Amino acid sequence: MGRKIEIKKSEETSKRQVTFSKRRSTLLKKAKEIAISGDVDVLLVAFSTAQRLSKFCSKNRIEDILQRYIELPIARKFSYVNKP
Amino acid sequence: MGRKIEIKKSEETSKRQVTFSKRRSTLLKKAKEIAISGDVDVLLVAFSTAQRLSKFCSKNRIEDILQRYIELPIARKFSYVNKP
DNA sequence: ATAACTATTTATAAGTC
DNA sequence: TGACTTATAAATAGTTA
Numbered sequence: 695m696g697r698k699i700e701i702k703k704s705e706e707t708s709k710r711q712v713t714f715s716k717r718r719s720t721l722l723k724k725a726k727e728i729a730i731s732g733d734v735d736v737l738l739v740a741f742s743t744a745q746r747l748s749k750f751c752s753k754n755r756i757e758d759i760l761q762r763y764i765e766l767p768i769a770r771k772f773s774y775v776n777k778p
Numbered sequence: 779m780g781r782k783i784e785i786k787k788s789e790e791t792s793k794r795q796v797t798f799s800k801r802r803s804t805l806l807k808k809a810k811e812i813a814i815s816g817d818v819d820v821l822l823v824a825f826s827t828a829q830r831l832s833k834f835c836s837k838n839r840i841e842d843i844l845q846r847y848i849e850l851p852i853a854r855k856f857s858y859v860n861k862p
Numbered sequence: 863a864t865a866a867c868t869a870t871t872t873a874t875a876a877g878t879c
Numbered sequence: 880t881g882a883c884t885t886a887t888a889a890a891t892a893g894t895t896a
Contacts, residue, residue, distance in 0.1 A: 695870080697870065710815070711816075712863090724805050725805065725822070736824045740816075740819065780887055781886075793875095796875095
């Protein structure tokens with residue numbers, strides 16, 4: 695990928711957020727692609743340090759599980775997930 | 779990616795499984811990478827038509843949620859997830 | 863922060879064994 | 880089923896605006 699680097703946590707917050715943002719869009723895209731081309735159910739959730747939840751679910755069954763057991767419980771304990 | 783194609787379900791089972799297998803390893807790798815470089819918690823689950831569960835969890839908290847609310851309930855209802 | 867650019871590395875569809 | 884090869888497309892780290 696681009697200029698060769700070691701995969702590790704960047705201690706610079708702004709750089710880390712840029713990297714996360716770029717990679718998140720690719721990861722979500724690939725999750726959607728494998729769900730379609732492989733005809734599988736996929737659930738992908740990322741809790742970022744910037745306090746946001748990124749998710750992709752290919753099917754309703756997984757979506758239900760996510761909402762009932764992950765999103766709602768977290769929403770009750772941590773107000774940050776209510777951010778837009 | 780390679781020769782240009784449209785992302786859609788392949789009706790040929792063997793071809794679909796090859797594509798899924800290749801893409802799964804890349805997706806798991808990228809999930810691990812974003813967890814490290816972005817310092818985030820990541821959960822990735824794929825239920826394949828070949829009756830297997832592929833997963834990656836970066837942190838224990840998500841691992842617990844996955845085991846308690848997704849893996850165990852499914853194991854009780856669908857024997858196929860007990861396959862190796 | 864955010865968005866484009868670009869040189870380079872990765873991913874991968876198709877093919878072969 | 881895999882494992883390997885190859886031509887090509889996609890991803891991306893660093894940079895610049």
